Amino acid sequence: MRSSEKRATGRLATRTLTDIVGNVRDTHKAVAKRVFGWGPRVTLPVKVIHNPIAAIVYGSIRGGEFALGFTAAEAFAATKDSGVPLGSTLRGNFALSAVNGTLGDELDEQGNPLSIKMAVRRDRVNVGLRPADLAAAFPAATPKLAVFMHGLGGSEDAWHLRSGRRDGESHGSLLASEHGYTPVEVRYNSGLHVAENGRQLAALLDVVVAAWPTEVDEIILLGHSMGGLVIRSACDQADENGWVSTVRHVFYLGTPHTGAPLERGVSRLIERLVKVEEGRPLATFLDKRSVGIKDLHSGSYAPLLDSTKHYAVSASITADPDHPVALLVGDLLVLPASAHGKGHLDFPEHHKHHVGRLTHFGLLNNPAVYDAMSEWLTLKGHHSSSDSTRRNQRAPEPAIS
Numbered sequence: 001m002r003s004s005e006k007r008a009t010g011r012l013a014t015r016t017l018t019d020i021v022g023n024v025r026d027t028h029k030a031v032a033k034r035v036f037g038w039g040p041r042v043t044l045p046v047k048v049i050h051n052p053i054a055a056i057v058y059g060s061i062r063g064g065e066f067a068l069g070f071t072a073a074e075a076f077a078a079t080k081d082s083g084v085p086l087g088s089t090l091r092g093n094f095a096l097s098a099v100n101g102t103l104g105d106e107l108d109e110q111g112n113p114l115s116i117k118m119a120v121r122r123d124r125v126n127v128g129l130r131p132a133d134l135a136a137a138f139p140a141a142t143p144k145l146a147v148f149m150h151g152l153g154g155s156e157d158a159w160h161l162r163s164g165r166r167d168g169e170s171h172g173s174l175l176a177s178e179h180g181y182t183p184v185e186v187r188y189n190s191g192l193h194v195a196e197n198g199r200q201l202a203a204l205l206d207v208v209v210a211a212w213p214t215e216v217d218e219i220i221l222l223g224h225s226m227g228g229l230v231i232r233s234a235c236d237q238a239d240e241n242g243w244v245s246t247v248r249h250v251f252y253l254g255t256p257h258t259g260a261p262l263e264r265g266v267s268r269l270i271e272r273l274v275k276v277e278e279g280r281p282l283a284t285f286l287d288k289r290s291v292g293i294k295d296l297h298s299g300s301y302a303p304l305l306d307s308t309k310h311y312a313v314s315a316s317i318t319a320d321p322d323h324p325v326a327l328l329v330g331d332l333l334v335l336p337a338s339a340h341g342k343g344h345l346d347f348p349e350h351h352k353h354h355v356g357r358l359t360h361f362g363l364l365n366n367p368a369v370y371d372a373m374s375e376w377l378t379l380k381g382h383h384s385s386s387d388s389t390r391r392n393q394r395a396p397e398p399a400i401s
Helices: 003-036 040-078 090-110 131-137 156-160 171-179 194-211 226-237 261-273 277-286 291-297 324-329 360-365 367-379
Strands: 119-122 144-149 182-187 218-224 247-253 309-316 352-356
Touching: 090 156, 090 291, 119 131, 119 194, 131 194, 144 171, 144 194, 144 226, 156 182, 156 360, 171 182, 171 367, 182 194, 194 226, 194 291, 218 226, 226 247, 226 291, 247 367, 261 277, 261 291, 309 360, 309 367, 352 367
Parallel strands: 144 182, 144 218, 218 247, 247 309, 309 352
Antiparallel strands: 119 182
């Protein structure tokens, strides 16, 4: 890890812990205020003793934590600099991406070294965008690109985890070997607004396509969860005569087109907490989540690109997508109706697919999901007679039956 990343990590941990103590203090204060208000004459002596002591205790804890944390951050940063970026290891990449999903907008605004910059990734390293850089990173580059966009708090590593295949294949490797596409995986700061990431993706692909080792004839886009919303936004903001004119297929895997229930639930919880003095500190804490997370409240209203074919894949933890549990929790994060854009987007019925007994993150690398995409590519968007028979296909993952 680089010294700048060590220092930033220590300071972020210090600030987070200090904020938590502050919220506990404010909750304690609000509860005490209510209790002391029940009988002023009886509680006054306790209040006179309690309030100054509480102020001293919390003040000391916060001050001590800040001082200790700041010192630890500086000492941590002073240790030997490996020169290896935090995101160059599996665990480091996971941690960095998770932090960006939660606080990415704040990190970006501050110019924090932990803030992820959108980039094409190869072997956990940012790929340069000069022709020579792309040629070196993709020696077997083909005229057909498959661009992968991960979801909230994810990274390019997500496409290679939780595989249901014994051979370790992924959607990208199979698209390469069976359909001739060169997989291009993008990592981005998922804590930023979806529209901002869409703008950055549109600009990134402008450069990639212009500098690609061969002339690009066709692009397919694959987005998991939030990644699908970013793709929609990028297509909407792109120059219609640029790379977007070569997009032939877009696959949305568990994308919350009409919003995610968890984010809506958090929003409703905050609305209720702010009405109660004891709940306001927690509401303040929850409201610090990134604008990227907040964008999942209602999904994206960027239109679907007219010049291409769009496909929606959903999942549920039950075999039957109409099971009451599936209707309530879907794949644990996104409901099938939202993944299919029900009431909002016009996906043809034969461009929808559902995989039962699978969770949200299982969509990233599951054989049944790839089979659906491969068949769509092979049939060039025509109706598949096997859609209904594969609708409830069992995936290699335990869940509620």
